[in-house]
Amino acid sequence: MKIDLSKLSRRQWLGVALAVAGSGALPVRAFADDDDGDSRGGTSGILALAPDGPSARVVVVGGGMAGATAAKYLRLWGGAGVAVTLVEPTPAYTSNIMSNLVLNGRMTVDQLRYTHDELAVRYGVTLRTAAVSGIDAVNRMVTLDDGSTLSYDRLVVAPGVEFMPAYGLTAADYESRTPHAWQAGPQTALLKQQIDGMRDGETFVMTIPLSPYRCPPGPYERACLVADTLRSTGRGNCKVIVLDENAGIQAEAHNFTRAFQSIHVRADGSPIIDYRPGVTGIMIDPVTRVVTYDNGAVTLNAAVVNPIPPHRAGGIGSGSLDENDDGGWFARTGLNNSGIEAVSPNFGRWALVDVRSYESTAVPGVHVIGDASSCGLPKAGHVGNQEAKICADAIVRLLGGGQPDPAPVANSACYSPITGSTASWLTAVYQFDPASSRMRVAANGGSIVGAGAVEAGGISTRNYNQMFTWFNALMGDTFA
Ligand SMILES: Cc1cc2nc3c(=O)[nH]c(=O)nc-3n(C[C@H](O)[C@H](O)[C@H](O)COP(=O)(O)OP(=O)(O)OC[C@H]3O[C@@H](n4cnc5c(N)ncnc54)[C@H](O)[C@@H]3O)c2cc1C
Structure with a gap:
């Protein structure tokens, strides 16, 4: 199937990303917002963004799989009027995906590093090398650990996970x-x-x-x-x-x-x-x-x-791994309302969100994506990338006076190396389930009753080779 990417709307783009991701052919080259079918993407590496979209300030917390994708697609789909600031403490993100291959010497930790430079240069995302230390959701402002503040109209929080006290270890x-x-x-x-x-x-x-x-x-x-x-x-x-x-x-x-x-x-x-x-x-x-x-x-x-x-959303605790931890910035904002996944004795572990927009059900104006959210999807980098696109699309719609897509769809794809030359894979398509207000696995034809994720029919070298194509495409879509 030949797809003319320049003719796709945001919604169609999500569908294409789902369809081709499993085949390892996710297009890396991004393009500008195009609901009217008119591509504004350049070919020189610097994109001209739509000048006629909404005007707003969006702050994204965390430049990992979910946050980096959200920052990029907010600019692509929101246009030049949506000012996006990405707050991330580390100068380069280290991918967890493929990191098990460091253990057998197939990759090095250095090969897993991704900077956010392309997000700044190609999409005009403003980078702040700092950590968020507080959120004032009433006045719509975040505080950074260097003491400065950033105001926002919409806040996207994607801090990944932190580890909980367990097994008597520090x-x-x-x-x-x-x-x-x-x-x-x-x-x-x-x-x-x-x-x-x-x-x-x-x-x-x-x-x-x-x-x-x-x-x-x-x-x-x-x-x-x-x-x-x-x-x-x-x-x-x-x-x-x-x-x-x-x-x-x-x-x-x-x-x-x-x-x-x-x-x-x-x-x-x-x-x-x-x-x-x-x-x-x-x-x-x-x-x-x-x-x-x-x-x-x-x-x-x-x-x-x-x-x-065991782990929970990043920023719930103070990072001490102390049983008596009295809570970090995520918990102080009230984001850890957890829903059905709460099993921690001390704190709710995740942020319950409306999966049509990823807006917290507890804190208006704050969207939580990636591993930190509780939404029915597995905690995975490919999924974080998908959640970020649904969230970015919803925010752009909301900023323009519209409503989020009422029936979002997301895909999960993951390759698992089994030996130094073979791999398996797992994939599933999820859709919004109005009965539970969560994402649930969809079977062919759209039914969600009894559907499950699909794993590879066998363990093979072909899967292993496809794994690198899938990985490079996913990382390209996230960071470049
Ligand atoms: C060994 C291993 C293998 C994996 N393999 C796969 C795989 O094959 N496929 C797959 O899809 N997933 C895989 N995953 C899971 C995947 O890595 C995570 O699900 C994914 O990284 C989650 O994305 P995220 O954006 O929520 O969090 P992260 O990617 O962890 O990013 C969070 C970011 O937030 C930043 N941050 C934290 N606190 C703050 C703060 N206060 N202020 C600002 N920034 C902050 C962090 O520095 C970090 O950069 C694997 C994980 C592991 C551990």
């Missing part, structure tokens, strides 16, 4: 001894170093928190890659023990079960991965690397421990 433990590496960066490099240092016969223990957590297939993918790395480097007598707090594998159950039982096996057929679901009461000694669970009934001696702690 923030310093994760940074120096028992890395979670669930936020790609120095901990990813540390975990790789620890895996590289394992001797044949030693044990790797990882933990998986209760859902919802970021990237449902990610932990199982990691277990596969660690097992593959150990076996392919002459350490096939090692064990990879996976302690899952969930009752079973949370995504791609068929392919991961196959991988655990028949791909990652020793010459005698015995499995390297020992998957243990429904585990409770995990405690970890970061010095001795002794792991206990089921209230001390089971003890494991590990050479490397990789605990993925």
